[in-house]
């Protein structure tokens with residue numbers, strides 16, 4: 160038996176990747192397993208902290224007296240071997256701490272320390288009930304407070320699959336348990352009693368007859384029993400007293416998607432889809448960790464390829480993991496998966512309550528859910544025996560986490576594909592340059608869907624030169640050709656999607672006399688006017704203040720609103736088109752839970768003519784009646800000081816254009832721009848991804864950017880600008896000394912938005928091709944930043960950042 164546990168402790172201020180040794184007290188000897196969470200005393204003060212067991216051994220090199228493990232938090236490991244290995248890999252590749260990586264993998268509920276309870280999973284014998292649940296089930300579980308025999312006994316039952324630990328969930332959706340009923344006697348015996356009491360107590364007899372025909376190992380909800388047997392709860396209570404039945408706690412899963420879905424069956428594939436499915440299923444059958452890029456134009460039926468590939472994995476007795484950019488924005492995708500695979504689907508995302516998350520996580524853990532759909536963090540779902548991993552819209556930047564660990568879900572997916580010997584399918588109409596370049600190198604097999612699913616034509620895209628419009632009709636958000644097109648659709652009862660790349664009412668407030676712009680006191684950015692709340696808001700830190708009516712600088716009354724926002728556009732549209740019904744979808748209109756889904760459902764049911772929104776409406780929507788898409792300002796992203804600006808613009812315009820004309824009626828798109836000659840806009844017009852890829856690769860080559868170079872971004876932040884800047888200069892000195900002459904070091908510079916939430920940000924970007932010393936040098940920088948003297952300074956390392964801003 161192991162006497163020593165290697166524990167990774169969770170102490171944020173003193174992090175290390177090395178575990179500490181702790182003694183395992185005899186009473187916990189049979190309980191501690193690798194992958195369990197524990198509570199241990201730490202440091203001089205013996206402060207209790209949580210940690211994770213990463214190893215067990217008999218001897219240690221530590222010759223002092225070891226502190227003992229205080230409590231074990233789990234009856235079974237929460238991290239299996241795969242996830243532990245994954246955490247180690249993640250820590251190395253993202254320059255994060257192992258414990259941070261582990262925390263990221265666990266569902267939210269397990270990160271806190273909720274009250275734990277044990278409950279039976281099947282009907283226990285009366286003796287077992289009497290010994291372990293003298294006061295009924297569930298009972299509180301705290302290994303420090305129970306005697307050894309009870310802990311050992313419960314552990315034995317747990318290994319036999321008869322009891323389990325559940326976490327008390329304190330949110331609103333909690334207490335999703337109900338009383339369950341199971342027969343306590345044999346059917347024959349129950350029938351015998353029924354016959355005896357039939358005359359005197361007919362209701363009890365009815366209940367007994369019902370119990371007699373219940374399957375012996377099944378627990379049924381009390382409410383259901385009462386209904387089916389036609390008896391009141393009082394009759395059931397009497398039966399319990401007489402020992403005819405046992406009561407237990409029955410878990411009810413919360414269903415996060417309450418909408419009933421109509422089941423669907425596999426569609427007949429078109430030839431290109433068939434080729435794609437064949438190639439992917441070959442890899443599934445052959446248990447090959449082969450990776451695919453499904454490059455399919457908008458509306459080409461990528462989803463059907465995913466679904467039929469998943470079906471094949473399930474048929475082989477394996478499981479499937481499907482990643483989507485954001486669950487709230489893609490309810491249609493979730494519904495399609497549910498419609499095909501029903502109860503086997505678990506959905507994971509941050510919009511779920513803690514209780515719902517925990518339920519889904521447990522259904523996966525128990526093997527009840529074999530298809531997992533979720534956003535970024537779902538890539539860590541504890542699914543065993545994976546047969547396929549799919550990442551839809553693989554180009555989306557939301558797959559990269561912008562806090563520690565700064566991982567990209569794509570890299571994790573590829574790692575897991577290798578581990579499970581299963582294919583990883585990356586899908587998009589506009590793949591990221593990195594992915595497309597890797598496919599060109601043969602690292603991924605490229606599967607092309609060049610036409611729409613039923614060979615519908617791609618939409619016709621018009622570019623509207625807003626410089627000309629400005630000359631002809633003055634300053635307006637709507638060009639004449641776009642307005643004409645909108646009116647035509649309204650007349651024909653067809654629907655319209657309008658995208659504006661900015662939320663709020665108008666972008667900023669400026670004084671016409673002195674040019675003063677109202678800025679956030681905490682951040683280096685102008686405040687945005689919000690008409691619904693009648694206030695000025697900071698989109699970075701949430702600061703809010705009243706709308707000024709006189710200039711705070713020169714007291715002039717000529718203070719005006721500039722730029723445009725979704726709310727302003729909505730008002731203007733309502734004036735121009737008084738009969739049109741408009742739905743607005745942006746961060747402000749979707750704050751409430753389920754709001755995205757509701758807006759999209761209303762639009763799908765044609766309760767509105769126009770869906771006006773920010774870029775959140777560009778993704779994956781499949782509405783057959785949409786025949787017109789308008790982009791009001793195509794240029795906002797182009798102006799950003801970022802090497803991915805063109806790529807982002809091309810992707811966004813191509814994706815949003817793809818919402819038009821997906822069914823029988825042809826689609827049309829109007830893109831309003833001040834840069835009609837820019838290649839990203841021109842190639843979005845022809846929806847020519849391949850040409851864009853070649854053109855953009857050339858630009859990246861010229862500028863020494865990814866994917867030709869690897870990149871790492873370091874950021875230092877502090878409330879005092881001088882401290883942040885000084886730290887960055889020291890870091891740059893260390894880099895210059897440690898790295899080769901071939902590494903390109905850009906900076907230090909203030910970040911594009913130099914001050915956010917009262918902190919100043921300085922950065923440096925390293926571009927490199929081969930740099931064997933990079934890892935140790937960065938490790939040193941990371942350790943140096945941790946010393947207490949650098950109070951309040953935070954240094955982050957971001958490998959392959961999404962932008963250089």
Ligand SMILES: Nc1ncnc2c1ncn2[C@@H]1O[C@H](COP(=O)(O)OP(=O)(O)OP(=O)(O)O)[C@@H](O)[C@H]1O
Nearest residue numbers: 426427428429457458459460461462463612779817
């Ligand atoms: N083989 C098929 N036969 C008939 N209809 C199909 C077939 N495959 C897909 N479809 C239909 O074509 C439409 C577009 O498919 P889907 O939404 O999967 O496209 P997509 O490639 O994901 O597009 P986007 O990238 O724009 O989201 C859907 O309504 C889908 O039901």
Ligand SMILES: [Zn+2]
Nearest residue numbers: 679682697700
């Ligand atoms: Zn702010």
Ligand SMILES: [Zn+2]
Nearest residue numbers: 670673710713
């Ligand atoms: Zn002024």
